[in-house]
Amino acid sequence: MISSRAAFLRSFTRAMHGPRSIGATLREALLGYGLVMPSALIFLVFYYAPAAFLAYISFFHWNLFVNGNQFVGLRNFEILANQPLFWRSLFNTAYYVVVLVPTTTLLALAFALLLREMPNLRSGGLSRALIFLPHVTPVVATSIIWVWIFNPNFGLANAILGFLHLPQLNWLQSVTWALPSVMIYTLWHSVGLYTVLFLAGLASIPKNVLEAASVDGGHGWFAFRRVVWPMLGPVTFFVIVLVSVNTIQTFSQIYTLTGGPSSLAGGPAFATTTDSLLIYQTAFLYQHFSLASAMSLVLFVLTLALTLIQKLLADRIVFYR
Amino acid sequence: MAVVGPSGCGKSTLLRIISGLERATSGSVLIDGSVVDSLAAYQRNVGMVFQNYALYPHMTVFANLAFGLQAQRVPHADIRRRVAEVADLLELSGMLDKRPGTLSGGQRQRVALGRALVRNPRCFLMDEPLSNLDALLRDRMRVELRTLHERVRIPTVYVTHDQSEAMTLADRVIVMRDGELIQAGRPQDVYEHPLTVFVAQFLGSPPMSVVQVRLSQHHGGWAVVPFSSDAAAQDACRLPAEAAARLLPLSGPEGQLWLGIRPEDIIIGDPVAHGLDLTAVCEMVEHLGNRVQVHMRWDSQRLVALTQGNPSWPRDAVLHATLPWHAVSWFDHLGRRVPRADDQGVSLGLRNGEA
Numbered sequence: 217m218i219s220s221r222a223a224f225l226r227s228f229t230r231a232m233h234g235p236r237s238i239g240a241t242l243r244e245a246l247l248g249y250g251l252v253m254p255s256a257l258i259f260l261v262f263y264y265a266p267a268a269f270l271a272y273i274s275f276f277h278w279n280l281f282v283n284g285n286q287f288v289g290l291r292n293f294e295i296l297a298n299q300p301l302f303w304r305s306l307f308n309t310a311y312y313v314v315v316l317v318p319t320t321t322l323l324a325l326a327f328a329l330l331l332r333e334m335p336n337l338r339s340g341g342l343s344r345a346l347i348f349l350p351h352v353t354p355v356v357a358t359s360i361i362w363v364w365i366f367n368p369n370f371g372l373a374n375a376i377l378g379f380l381h382l383p384q385l386n387w388l389q390s391v392t393w394a395l396p397s398v399m400i401y402t403l404w405h406s407v408g409l410y411t412v413l414f415l416a417g418l419a420s421i422p423k424n425v426l427e428a429a430s431v432d433g434g435h436g437w438f439a440f441r442r443v444v445w446p447m448l449g450p451v452t453f454f455v456i457v458l459v460s461v462n463t464i465q466t467f468s469q470i471y472t473l474t475g476g477p478s479s480l481a482g483g484p485a486f487a488t489t490t491d492s493l494l495i496y497q498t499a500f501l502y503q504h505f506s507l508a509s510a511m512s513l514v515l516f517v518l519t520l521a522l523t524l525i526q527k528l529l530a531d532r533i534v535f536y537r
Numbered sequence: 538m539a540v541v542g543p544s545g546c547g548k549s550t551l552l553r554i555i556s557g558l559e560r561a562t563s564g565s566v567l568i569d570g571s572v573v574d575s576l577a578a579y580q581r582n583v584g585m586v587f588q589n590y591a592l593y594p595h596m597t598v599f600a601n602l603a604f605g606l607q608a609q610r611v612p613h614a615d616i617r618r619r620v621a622e623v624a625d626l627l628e629l630s631g632m633l634d635k636r637p638g639t640l641s642g643g644q645r646q647r648v649a650l651g652r653a654l655v656r657n658p659r660c661f662l663m664d665e666p667l668s669n670l671d672a673l674l675r676d677r678m679r680v681e682l683r684t685l686h687e688r689v690r691i692p693t694v695y696v697t698h699d700q701s702e703a704m705t706l707a708d709r710v711i712v713m714r715d716g717e718l719i720q721a722g723r724p725q726d727v728y729e730h731p732l733t734v735f736v737a738q739f740l741g742s743p744p745m746s747v748v749q750v751r752l753s754q755h756h757g758g759w760a761v762v763p764f765s766s767d768a769a770a771q772d773a774c775r776l777p778a779e780a781a782a783r784l785l786p787l788s789g790p791e792g793q794l795w796l797g798i799r800p801e802d803i804i805i806g807d808p809v810a811h812g813l814d815l816t817a818v819c820e821m822v823e824h825l826g827n828r829v830q831v832h833m834r835w836d837s838q839r840l841v842a843l844t845q846g847n848p849s850w851p852r853d854a855v856l857h858a859t860l861p862w863h864a865v866s867w868f869d870h871l872g873r874r875v876p877r878a879d880d881q882g883v884s885l886g887l888r889n890g891e892a
Contacts, residue, residue, distance in 0.1 A: 424591035427558050427578070431662075432605035432652065435579040442604065446595045535595035 274509035292510035302511065304486055305494040308395060309464060309515075312490055316399055316463045321455050324407050325448075328414030344415070348408035355405065359472035362401045363388065366473075373397075388473055391487045398488055401469050406462065410455045417451030418444070449534035457526055464519050467492040491515045539695045539707030539724075541739065547716035548696040552662045555694060557581050568659050579608070584653025584691075588665040590645045592637040598624075598648050599633040605656040623651045626685070643674045650682075654689065661693035667702060682706060700740045704728065712736045734872035737797045743830065745799050745866065748838040751792040752776065752785060759785070761813055763836035764793050774813055777862060789870030802864035803842035805831065805856055812859040819854040833858065 274293075277286040296302045327347055334340030350358070365372045366387035374384045387397045421444065429435075429443045445452075467490075474488045475481035482489035482497065489497075491511060499508035540548045553559040555566055557578035565572050573581050593601050599620060606616045624630045627647040637645055646666065653661055666682075667675045683706055686693060697703055703710050704724045711721045712735075720732040731737035737745040749764040759781040760774040776784070788794045796813075804812070817833035817840060824847075831842045833856060842858060850856060867875035 422589075422591065424587050424589060425593060428585065428587060428591040428652075429593070429604070430558065430578040431556050431581075431583060431585040433579045433582070433608040433656065434604060435577065435608075438608055442607075443593055449595070 270509045270512055273506050274513050276506055278506040278509075279503070288506075292506050293514075295507060296510055296514065301486060301489065302494065305489045305491045306518075308486075308488065309490040309492075312395060312399060312466065313460060313463045315396075316402060317456060317459050319399075320403060320407055320410060320459045320463075321452065323403065324410035324455065325414050325452070327407065327411040328418055331411070331415060332418050344412070347411050350405050351408040353405070355468040356472050358405065359401065359469045362404075363473055366397050389484060391485050394474065394484060394487045398466075398470050398473055401473060402463070402466060405469070406459070410459065413451055413455055413458075414448065417448045420451075421447045446535055449530075453526070453530040453534050457523055460522055460526065461519060464515065464522070465492055466490065467496065471496070538693065538709045538711065539697060539703035540711045540713060541697055541700050541703040542713035542719075543739070544698055546713045548698070548713055549664055550716075551713070552585070552664050552694060552696050555660075556583050556585050556662050582656065582659050584656060584658035584661045586649045586653050586661070586663040586666045588668055590637070590649040590669075592645060592648055592652070594637055597634050597636060598629060598640070601637065601648055602629075602633075602651050602655050605652065609656070619655050623655045626654075626688075627651045642670050643678060646670065646678060650685070654685075654691075658691065661691050661695075663693060663695045665697055666695075668697070668699070679705060701742055704740065710740075712739060730874065730877070731797070731866060732874045734795050734797065734868050737866060737868070741799065743800050743841045743843075745797045746803075746840045746842075747795050747797040747868070748835060748840065750794055750796045752781065752788055752794065753792065761796065763838055764791075765837050774815065777811070780862065780867075784867060784875060787867075787869040787875055793870045794875075795868035795870070795872060796860075797866035797868060798840070798860045798864060800830070800841045800843040802861060803840065804859040804861065805842055805844055805848075807859075811863070812861040813865065814857065814859050817856050817858050819850045819852060819856050821852070822848060822850055831856070 273285070275287060275289060277288045277291075279285070331340060331344055331347070334343060368374055368384065368386045368389060371387070373387060377384055385393050388394050425443065425447070426439070429439045434442060470488050470490060470493050471481050474483055482493045492515065495508045495511045495515070498504045498511065540551060542548050550559060554561045555568075557566075557573070557576060557580075561574070565574050567573070568581065568583070593604065596604070602620045602623060603616050606619060611619070620633070621630070624633055627650060629644070629647055629651060632640065632644065637648060640648065646669075649666070667678055670678060679702060686706075695703070695706060707724055709721060710724045710727050712719045712727065714735055720727055720736050722730075727736065728740050731740065731745065734747050737747055750761045751764045752759045753762045754760075755775060758778060759776045761776055762774065784794060815835055817835040820832040820834055820839075823830040823832070829844050829846065829848055831844060831848070831850070833840045833842065835858075840858070866877070869875055
């Protein structure tokens with residue numbers, strides 16, 4: 217009994233630490249690749265291959281229904297550069313991102329700090345649920361509700377402005393206010409997710425460290441700025457990258473809020489035509505697939521660049537434990 | 538002042554109440570004679586050292602030390618001077634630019650101390666500050682803490698579950714149990730005159746041996762018999778008359794009492810006058826280098842004795858042990874101390890309203 221156990225332990229130790237045969241290594245490798253294969257295939261077929269193809273056709277004059285695609289080099293990008301609407305869409309996208317990233321981040325942080333202070337467990341839990349709830353609703357469905365809310369004549373938004381004795385707005389029908397209206401909707405829909413992320417970040421700060429700060433005489437804004445905020449750095453960075461990427465690619469709510477399948481989407485007067493909306497319209501409304509591909513490539517490069525810049529900045533500023 | 542007690546007895550809660558991190562349900566906290574109940578933690582100007590140090594991981598050692606001063610808006614030049622002084626005192630000068638994550642346990646410990654020290658607090662609160670260090674470092678830091686305390690003389694409340702830390706560091710010791718203060722006093726007094734069986738068995742390493750005995754009539758006097766034993770009383774266990782007179786009224790319905798004896802007071806081998814002679818069975822002899830720890834059984838109850846030399850009693854050897862009367866602590870059947878003649882004049886805390 218004892219000797220068989222010893223033999224088992226010996227073989228176990230050998231298996232763990234001893235030199236292994238090439239056959240065993242190979243078997244292990246094959247098993248690993250085999251396990252990764254299903255999801256890798258899905259990614260390859262539905263994600264990487266189309267993306268590569270997109271990059272490929274952005275250098276061609278390409279049409280879904282006509283044979284004889286023609287290599288045109290950088291011609292598509294040249295057309296884009298001379299296309300005012302493309303520049304307008306880039307401007308709209310930038311406007312949308314630049315406003316939403318700080319507002320979403322700060323609002324989510326504020327909500328998280330407020331929720332953390334909720335003393336009552338039940339009301340705290342309820343408030344968390346209420347703030348997170350919009351995020352689990354389908355964008356298209358709630359966008360349609362918000363079209364009514366933004367209705368200038370009988371919508372809730374103007375009713376509230378009226379109650380506060382503020383001037384009425386034309387919301388989605390105003391060139392000035394259409395994109396901000398979309399921003400308000402997006403804020404409403406997404407802030408819950410980021411609030412939850414900040415709550416997790418706050419929970420990960422050791423309670424002792426906060427107590428030490430308090431005993432040390434730090435409180436209120438000083439303690440927040442010097443202890444809480446730096447220790448939330450990684451989460452804040454994550455939230456900023458996530459909001460950036462999500463807002464750059466925003467499509468559904470703009471599409472639904474501003475006109476849906478009609479060519480009106482992106483209006484009025486292209487005030488809400490962001491890059492992703494223009495890509496969609498160029499490809500599927502006007503059938504200029506190669507042009508749309510070129511736009512996608514530009515958007516991809518811009519997104520990548522933005523994320524890299526954020527990463528570089530974060531590496532210098534954010535403290536990681 | 539050290540606060541000791543088993544885990545969960547409320548030592549840390551006591552500290553947290555003093556610091557203002559928690560609110561007391563009743564009673565008041567006084568610092569320097571003034572009530573601080575209405576002050577939040579950040580207003581009380583106490584320095585606290587946490588068990589896991591709770592340093593600010595994203596700040597350098599300098600920033601960690603400077604934080605409290607910056608919170609008080611002390612001028613920059615003064616901050617730099619104070620931090621330099623404290624860093625010098627704690628030998629941290631070379632590592633002011635490092636982050637806590639790169640420091641060793643002992644260094645972090647010193648940063649935590651320095652952070653509390655730099656603000657010149659009205660009192661120090663230390664919550665098991667040495668428990669995260671390895672044994673060797675703990676011994677060294679213990680000495681350093683004592684030296685530091687003698688230099689800065691800031692009143693310190695030191696919470697620990699390690700009674701040896703309490704004994705060596707403190708001017709006064711408080712023993713707590715289940716949220717209640719059991720005894721307070723000078724370490725030596727508490728050690729020699731424990732108020733209850735619990736305190737007796739908590740302090741000391743090994744702790745006091747406490748056995749349950751009963752008084753049995755013997756030749757017109759009284760003798761001590763192990764409580765569980767039916768054996769007839771023996772001459773050797775005869776109790777001095779004055780002790781019997783003192784103890785009898787305090788014994789339980791079956792004459793039971795608790796007898797406590799410090800291991801170092803038990804004499805094995807040569808009997809001495811004025812002691813309780815008993816025959817015990819040797820269970821185990823532990824050689825600890827400079828001393829020998831003998832585990833014995835007296836009837837069914839366990840006694841531990843410390844001796845010198847190189848005894849080699851086998852298991853089950855019959856040993857003659859003497860418990861000198863002057864070293865014996867008596868407790869009534871409820872575990873409360875029976876005062877001894879030399880208890881007089883010793884402050885045992887509770888009755889004097891101390892603590």
